[in-house]
Amino acid sequence: MIKFDNVTHFYNTNQENKIISLSKINLEIQKGDFVAIIGSNGSGKSTLAKHINGLLLPSNGNVFVENFNTKDIEAIWNIRKKVGIVFQNPDNQLVATTVEDDIAFGLENIGIKEKEMKKRVDWALDIVGLNELRNSEPHLLSGGEKQRVVIAGALAMHTSYLVLDEPTSMLDPRGRKEVLEIIKRLNREENITIVYITQFMSEATQFKKIFVLDKGEVILTGSPKIVFNQAELLISLGLEVPQITKLARKLAESGLDIPYNILNEDEMVEYLCSYI
Amino acid sequence: MAVILIIIAIFLVKSWSGLVIIGAYLFINIFLAKVHPKFVLKGIQPLIVILLFTLLIHFFTTQGEIIYRIWVLNITREGIQRGLFIAVRLFYLILSTSWLTLTTSPISLTDGIERLLSFLKIFKVPAHEIAMMMTIALRFIPTLMEETEKITKAQIARGADFESGNFIKRIQNFLPIIIPLFINAFQRADELSIAMEARCYRGGEDRTHYRQLLITNTDYIFFIITLIILIGSYLLII
Amino acid sequence: MFIHLKNVSYTYNLNMPFETEALKSINLKIDKGEFIGIIGHTGCGKTTLLQLLNGLLEPTEGQILIDSIDIHKNKQKLREIRKKIGLAFQYPENQFFEETISKEIAFGPKNIGISDIELEQRIKRSLKMVDLDYSLYKDRSPFSLSGGEMRRAAIASILAIDPEIIILDEPTASLDPQSCYKLLSVIVNLYQKYNRTIIMVSHNMEIISELTKRIIVMEKGRVIMDDTPRNIFKYSIQKLESIGLSLPQITYTMYKLKKIGKPVSSAILTVEEAKDEILRLVKKR
Numbered sequence: 125m126i127k128f129d130n131v132t133h134f135y136n137t138n139q140e141n142k143i144i145s146l147s148k149i150n151l152e153i154q155k156g157d158f159v160a161i162i163g164s165n166g167s168g169k170s171t172l173a174k175h176i177n178g179l180l181l182p183s184n185g186n187v188f189v190e191n192f193n194t195k196d197i198e199a200i201w202n203i204r205k206k207v208g209i210v211f212q213n214p215d216n217q218l219v220a221t222t223v224e225d226d227i228a229f230g231l232e233n234i235g236i237k238e239k240e241m242k243k244r245v246d247w248a249l250d251i252v253g254l255n256e257l258r259n260s261e262p263h264l265l266s267g268g269e270k271q272r273v274v275i276a277g278a279l280a281m282h283t284s285y286l287v288l289d290e291p292t293s294m295l296d297p298r299g300r301k302e303v304l305e306i307i308k309r310l311n312r313e314e315n316i317t318i319v320y321i322t323q324f325m326s327e328a329t330q331f332k333k334i335f336v337l338d339k340g341e342v343i344l345t346g347s348p349k350i351v352f353n354q355a356e357l358l359i360s361l362g363l364e365v366p367q368i369t370k371l372a373r374k375l376a377e378s379g380l381d382i383p384y385n386i387l388n389e390d391e392m393v394e395y396l397c398s399y400i
Numbered sequence: 401m402a403v404i405l406i407i408i409a410i411f412l413v414k415s416w417s418g419l420v421i422i423g424a425y426l427f428i429n430i431f432l433a434k435v436h437p438k439f440v441l442k443g444i445q446p447l448i449v450i451l452l453f454t455l456l457i458h459f460f461t462t463q464g465e466i467i468y469r470i471w472v473l474n475i476t477r478e479g480i481q482r483g484l485f486i487a488v489r490l491f492y493l494i495l496s497t498s499w500l501t502l503t504t505s506p507i508s509l510t511d512g513i514e515r516l517l518s519f520l521k522i523f524k525v526p527a528h529e530i531a532m533m534m535t536i537a538l539r540f541i542p543t544l545m546e547e548t549e550k551i552t553k554a555q556i557a558r559g560a561d562f563e564s565g566n567f568i569k570r571i572q573n574f575l576p577i578i579i580p581l582f583i584n585a586f587q588r589a590d591e592l593s594i595a596m597e598a599r600c601y602r603g604g605e606d607r608t609h610y611r612q613l614l615i616t617n618t619d620y621i622f623f624i625i626t627l628i629i630l631i632g633s634y635l636l637i638i
Numbered sequence: 639m640f641i642h643l644k645n646v647s648y649t650y651n652l653n654m655p656f657e658t659e660a661l662k663s664i665n666l667k668i669d670k671g672e673f674i675g676i677i678g679h680t681g682c683g684k685t686t687l688l689q690l691l692n693g694l695l696e697p698t699e700g701q702i703l704i705d706s707i708d709i710h711k712n713k714q715k716l717r718e719i720r721k722k723i724g725l726a727f728q729y730p731e732n733q734f735f736e737e738t739i740s741k742e743i744a745f746g747p748k749n750i751g752i753s754d755i756e757l758e759q760r761i762k763r764s765l766k767m768v769d770l771d772y773s774l775y776k777d778r779s780p781f782s783l784s785g786g787e788m789r790r791a792a793i794a795s796i797l798a799i800d801p802e803i804i805i806l807d808e809p810t811a812s813l814d815p816q817s818c819y820k821l822l823s824v825i826v827n828l829y830q831k832y833n834r835t836i837i838m839v840s841h842n843m844e845i846i847s848e849l850t851k852r853i854i855v856m857e858k859g860r861v862i863m864d865d866t867p868r869n870i871f872k873y874s875i876q877k878l879e880s881i882g883l884s885l886p887q888i889t890y891t892m893y894k895l896k897k898i899g900k901p902v903s904s905a906i907l908t909v910e911e912a913k914d915e916i917l918r919l920v921k922k923r
Contacts, residue, residue: 164814164815164816165784165785165786165814165816165817177598179594179597179598201600201602204598204599204600205600208598209595209598211591211594211595212812213588213591215543215588216587216588216591216592216595217591217592217595218539219535219536219539219592219595219596220507220535220539221506221507221535221538221539222507224610225507225610225611228610229596229599229601230599230600231608231610232607232608232609232610233599233600233601233602233607234600235606235607235608236608237608238608238609238610238612241608241610242610245610261539261542262539262543263542263543263546266680274595277599278599281599281600293812294811294812296679296680296841297841297883297884298679298680298882323814323815326887362814362815362816363815364815366887367844367886367887367888367909368887368888368891370909371887371888371891371909371912371913374909374910374913375913375916375917378913378917380917380920388887389887389890389891389894390894392891393891393894393895393898396891396895396900396916397898397900399916399919399920400895400900400902400916400919400920400922547732550727550732551732551733553689553694553727554725554727554730554732554733555733556694557692557694557720557724557725557727557796558733558745558746558749558795558796558799559720559721559746559749559750559799560745560749561749575735576733576735576745579735580732580733580734580735583734583735583781584732
């Protein structure tokens with residue numbers, strides 16, 4: 125379990141000025157959860173992500189990963205084995221000259237023996253479906269493939285929590301699909317906890333639970349149905365609402381008995397069938 | 401390793417028979433490595449001009465028995481001898497480095513260098529860090545080259561001109577490429593270091609290696625043979 | 639200004655080992671005052687097409703005629719053309735190198751020989767066109783801006799050469815929804831208020847269908863559809879699906895309703911239109 129206990133984080137810009145990036149965050153993410161974190165620019169989502177694996181430490185409060193405190197210097201490497209993180213820019217996370225070597229990078233860092241390394245690298249390559257590309261050079265891969273390599277690198281570390289900070293922002297639709305499919309599979313089949321930060325509402329609707337951040341605070345939590353029922357709130361926070369949800373609202377306001385929080389086309393078609 | 405020895409040998413060889421031996425050694429090895437001669441020749445192409453130049457310089461400037469006379473320049477026998485000797489040495493040099501790069505992948509090269517340098521750890525040489533830097537550089541060269549192309553095209557689309565102007569002006573004109581490129585590279589370095597830290601990177605201590613460089617018996621034998629050739633070609637006087 | 643691509647093909651690394659045919663026999667006519675959207679998968683040739691349009695690349699076959707003149711037969715004409723076509727690559731903020739936004743915006747005009755007196759005017763106007771306050775932004779460092787502001791400033795630097803045609807390669811890439819919205823308003827403004835011809839490449843079908851007047855769909859180096867958004871959604875949804883392009887959610891909904899036999903039109907571009915169409919059918923019942 126990942127636990128944020130009254131976490132506040134601020135940057136000091138100079139003697140007097142403080143920019144508060146996180147304010148009294150209290151949240152829990154259980155093992156096996158499939159959660160999304162949304163929020164407008166500056167809401168603190170990236171800062172929150174970096175707190176989970178100790179890249180940033182709370183100014184006040186504590187972050188626990190399975191009872192290890194991220195402030196504990198002895199524990200931090202253990203935490204980073206358990207918590208893998210995927211960033212936005214696919215290019216700037218790949219270190220080695222081939223896919224295989226990059227996946228092995230993390231394992232080399234934690235001193236895994238050669239034979240075990242080979243096993244893990246093969247396994248990770250298999251899960252993300254990149255076996256044929258194992259000897260490829262990073263610059264020849266598509267965006268989606270690059271992110272899959274990064275995910276494989278985390279998997280090889282036997283990570284239990286995968287944090288993804290807007291991993292599809294720089295990808296084309298195909299790449300976005302690849303990434304989403306993989307993390308769904310990882311959650312379903314390997315029980316890996318997924319914490320997914322995104323600005324695409326069409327992605328957020330696919331998660332089981334959503335945390336909505338604004339100005340460093342958690343404003344709203346709940347299933348997509350609950351969260352997207354509050355379209356006005358979301359819009360006031362600078363977030364968008366899926367096209368289909370906007371349509372549902374308008375139809376409901378025109379008198380049709382349709383819930384506000386329809387999230388995809390199939391649902392909409394079902395409801396409309398009783399009317400037309 | 402053998403290549404380093406041969407290069408030393410090339411510099412030390414004094415005699416023609418020495419040259420022949422080294423030549424034979426190189427050609428046999430290249431043949432054994434199954435490298436297509438075409439690739440080797442490609443490596444020599446850019447340097448043919450230098451080779452010719454070297455030849456000619458020596459032809460014309462060495463004092464000695466004059467054999468031929470073109471206009472105001474004298475070609476001496478000694479000149480021809482020296483010119484050819486040095487040219488052949490250069491040729492061998494290029495050949496051996498080509499041999500190295502054509503048979504060894506970049507990763508193996510950097511791994512090998514790391515291994516070799518690790519012997520110098522006692523002198524506090526940061527072998528691992530150097531190798532890591534080389535790996536990352538190799539990894540990012542194609543990416544940065546693509547970036548340069550993109551930046552150049554973007555600036556041309558804004559009317560930048562990289563062809564005309566005197567020398568100083570041309571250098572100035574490159575600022576719109578160099579500055580964005582540097583900024584880009586630094587941003588990448590920043591993000592990359594965060595990603596590396598998140599993957600438990602903390603320098604070279606206690607790191608294992610995915611790729612194993614094994615020194616086999618064949619390698620030892622090869623090394624010894626090369627050593628013998630080195631000493632032999634040095635000692636031959638004719 | 640009238641652009642005509644006549645049987646244009648482009649091959650990278652022609653006659654060399656890694657030869658790649660990026661564009662095959664493209665025939666296109668672009669008129670002044672159009673607002674065109676170009677969509678297609680990564681690798682379909684979109685970026686190559688854009689670079690051909692402003693003369694950065696020369697076709698390996700075929701001709702590019704601008705106002706009936708072959709631009710590659712006439713270097714002078716080519717230079718003239720470059721001043722009239724502004725091209726913003728993906729992530730245009732990556733081209734920043736100056737200390738202040740003013741200087742950055744001045745780069746383009748200076749290169750084409752604009753006098754210092756006119757320069758200041760151009761800078762003012764370009765910033766206005768992208769909705770950035772001149773007095774607030776002119777002396778700031780380009781790198782101190784937010785992502786969305788940087789994007790708009792980069793586009794201002796291209797607008798400064800005063801192009802008639804503005805080509806944008808995925809202008810909203812990586813922008814958060816708010817910045818995206820601001821940028822799109824700027825683009826629509828350039829079209830409506832400033833009367834520029836706009837050519838925009840995007841992966842976002844929702845944006846393309848709502849804003850543009852003509853969509854060009856590319857696949858594997860060819861133009862496979864070239865029509866108004868409405869017509870494409872009326873007649874060619876299946877084709878779009880078959881090449882794997884994703885449709886806006888509302889269009890998809892209408893299409894699905896149509897598939898199960900409901901008498902809806904699928905030529906729907908906005909949420910408002912969808913609502914009206916559905917309500918129309920509800921009343922009929």
